[in-house]
Amino acid sequence: MSMRRVLGLRWALGRRSCCSKSPLPPDFVEDLRAVVGAPNVSTAMAVRQQHGHDESMHVCAPPDAVVWPHAVGQVQELAALCYRYRVPMVPFGTGTGLEGGVNAVQGGVCFDLSRMDAIAELSLEDFSVSVEPGVTRKALNSYLRGTGLWFPVDPGADASLCGMAATGASGTNAVRYGTMRPNVLNLRVVLPDGRLLHTAGAGRQPRKRAAGYDLTSLFVGSEGTLGFLTQATLRLHPLPEASAAAATAFPTVQAAVNCTVQVLQAAVPVARIEFLDEVMAGACSSFSSVELPVAPTLLLELHSSRHGLAEQQQQTEEIVQLNGGSSLTWAEDLGERERLWAMRHCAWYAALALRPGCQGYCTDVCVPISRLPDVVVETKRDLQDSGLTGPMVGHVGDGNFHCILIFDTQDADEAQRVHAFTERLGRRALAAGGTCTGEHGVGLGKRALLLEELGQEGLDTLRCIKAALDPHNLMNPGKVL
């Protein structure tokens, strides 16, 4: 077995054999064709492989067939069909996840929902809109151009919004606007047996509700293990009147992280505050040809009215200066700001470019702000002691940071050191009262840490809920639990 496959299984900590597969029942593909039409079903190897992996390094696990439903009714029929024959089902949006969420480790049918791309029920007075899985966040914001509204959750990739709801995505703007969870008002879910569920009731989008258990929140972050999110009603926000962004370099990692904590404690309503360690700053700089000194860096963005912006800029400058940060040159022009954030969003590719030919693995711990400086500094030391290439980048405003570990998967020793490092990091975050995954989800790789994080009671409760909604474990089996 190749080293990559061993690592893939190891990461899953193979409790039950998550990779057991049964072949599709005879004539099953014909039944699929009967529902959506032959052009919308494929068993071609290239198509299946394309749908068997995301942007993570988890080994590709192709499904047995891929289908493209065009309407929620078709999703329901296909789900009922798979349910009847006990065939696993894997939802697919844009395949831009980072935890192997779409890998069909038990085979089955991949539901590529990207052809369902309607934007409906846009209400400019209610600040809400409903989108189907084929709508990506950039497509929505482009659609909203001219309305004065936007959807601020920005995980970097141009991901499907329903996919973002499924993974509970976050991103650079979360410190000010929140993650997906508070910004999803309603979900139209197709349950594993084909029944249709509106988590807040059909056609409803009140800004707040206290009616029954919060099903919307249950399905957000369920990573395709409880049902298909075929439509999400989203909370929109007004575009800021004025914005400014800047980068500032610090003498030490500690100084940069301390500055972040102080900015937040001064109640500056910063829109984005991102940390790059010196390795990441260097990598991003050369990859994107934006000039950044090779030093621990903070990237900040402020959103406000014209007058409020000046006040926030002044407050921020004072705190940065206090912590030894370099002087801030504010970029207010949209083009300049976009270039700065595009550079940040290329962090993954910039890191990979440090060691061509290697694979990347991204950690995702999130700790309380008060513990952030300790955890970051200790992690940095651990990286250096382990001799690993792991540029650090993160949404420090949320206490969330990523180590992008670049390593040669063929080098067993290095792979082992990476694995050990990520375990230590996960446990360090848990010991600090945090979580092993702030935004990427559990997927294939973090299931063991989930037990440590939630405890047996927590995990048992999750299993009860899963068993209640998906008694035959057909929805994206092998993930999360």
Place this chain on the structure above:
Amino acid sequence: MAPLKVLVGVKRVIDFAVKVRVAPGGQGVQEQGVKHSLNPFCEIALEEAVRLREKGDAAEVVVASVGTRQSQEVLRTALALGADRAVLVEVPPGGPALGPREVAAALSRLVARESPHLVLLGKQAIDDDCNQTGQLLAAALDWAQGTFVSRLALEAGAVRVQRELDGGLETLRLRLPAVLSADLRLNQPRYASLPSIMKAKKKPLELLPLPELLGCPPAPPRLRVLRLEEPPGRQGGQRVENVAALLERLAAAGRI
């Protein structure tokens, strides 16, 4: 340098993200219920004009469009993006589509009325891709023209423009008044914020029927659309087992 008056021409087009379909009858495309927006290149032209005013180089930005009453939407958007005043040269709905010739004729009459120092247009509309209105207008007015502008700087009584051409970049100095058409890399347009959208509702938007502006009935169009067709659907590829089978298929299809 005295602050200038800038006239920006904009067009309401089907949004770039829409999958356009031929309308039944094959004479046009489906427009009913389809999302329309401000032509992206017109937005870039408008952004440049607003930046000139913010810098103090321009005193007033007037935005104009030639179209049916529905074009009011894009004019309101333009006002929200920073224009001071809007004029809709209105044509009745259901008439023949207006092309660059008709639009340039209307704009030249509007220029005579407004006396701007600078006219900014988008280089082309994303529905017809004509790339003619700016050029026709400059010729009608006998003004200097700078098309495909990717950089713009005002000087005393002149404007220095950088043009993006197939062979490279060309820099010209044009005496004012001039007609310029904006290319993609001129700037990145701002987004309208809610407060500016609210303020725009109070800005003046004048409705001016085309015959009134021209002083006579408009000339009939010289182009008639005969037929619109979608391109033929993609045929599936076919796999063959070996070279002999490939040759057989090609021969049978008359290709060899």
